[in-house]
Amino acid sequence: xxxxxxxxxxxxxxxxxxxxxxxTYTATGYPxxxxxxxxxxxxxxxxxxxxxxDDKGSNKGFEATYRKETTSFHLEKGSVQVSDSAxxxxxxxxxxxxxxxxxxxxxxxxxNP
Amino acid sequence: xxEVAQTPKHLVRGEGQKAKLYCAPIKGHSYVFWYQQxxxxxxxxxxxxxxxxxxxxTGMPKERFSxxxxxxxxxxxxxQATKLEDSAxxxxxxxxxxxxQPQHFGDGTRLSIL
Numbered sequence: 001x002x003x004x005x006x007x008x009x010x011x012x013x014x015x016x017x018x019x020x021x022x023x024t025y026t027a028t029g030y031p032x033x034x035x036x037x038x039x040x041x042x043x044x045x046x047x048x049x050x051x052x053x054d055d056k057g058s059n060k061g062f063e064a065t066y067r068k069e070t071t072s073f074h075l076e077k078g079s080v081q082v083s084d085s086a087x088x089x090x091x092x093x094x095x096x097x098x099x100x101x102x103x104x105x106x107x108x109x110x111x112n113p
Numbered sequence: 114x115x116e117v118a119q120t121p122k123h124l125v126r127g128e129g130q131k132a133k134l135y136c137a138p139i140k141g142h143s144y145v146f147w148y149q150q151x152x153x154x155x156x157x158x159x160x161x162x163x164x165x166x167x168x169x170x171t172g173m174p175k176e177r178f179s180x181x182x183x184x185x186x187x188x189x190x191x192x193q194a195t196k197l198e199d200s201a202x203x204x205x206x207x208x209x210x211x212x213x214q215p216q217h218f219g220d221g222t223r224l225s226i227l
Contacts, residue, residue: 032213106155
């Protein structure tokens with residue numbers, strides 16, 4: 001079946017540190033891949049997406065590259081800010097499927113000043 | 114509207130009571146999705162609609178859960194005879210088209226069963 005595995009948290013960083021949150025997936029064909037962010041008490045916001053192999057999604061300084069050969073979609077940011085503290089979810093929509101999102105379990109990021 | 118609007122924000126019910134949640138998708142979006150977020154952040158897909166038609170209901174516990182999307186009305190998710198395990202945050206999302214389009218989420222309804 002389809003699944004997403006992302007690194008266990010929580011992750012605690014100092015401001016301006018480099019961030020990597022690992023995400024790997026299991027799916028047939030070419031799923032579309034997403035990163036969503038959930039700030040405390042809020043809903044999910046789409047952070048970035050990639051729909052085909054080697055695509056790079058980017059937004060607000062965050063980047064992730066769709067790697068078909070390693071079935072990965074790792075999230076990176078060069079210099080985190082306190083305002084980036086949130087829970088990050090990697091997700092996929094299977095190719096040719098019902099359009100439902102399959103989520104990883106989320107990684108909580110805390111950035112300290 | 115430009116946002117997915119969910120009401121109420123918080124709903125408290127005694128065990129065995131009925132709970133009804135509402136979702137107004139973004140105007141012009143044809144697809145509506147319901148997800149349940151339980152402890153430790155796990156998301157579970159419940160049901161999706163294409164306009165007023167059920168698109169995928171593979172995640173619905175059919176004995177007590179039902180959902181509708183009727184024309185010119187908010188979509189609804191109803192839980193009959195609630196159980197403690199139904200306590201969760203229920204999120205609605207909408208998307209414009211098929212083809213792996215991003216889903217836009219509401220702020221969720223927190224359901225607490227006492």
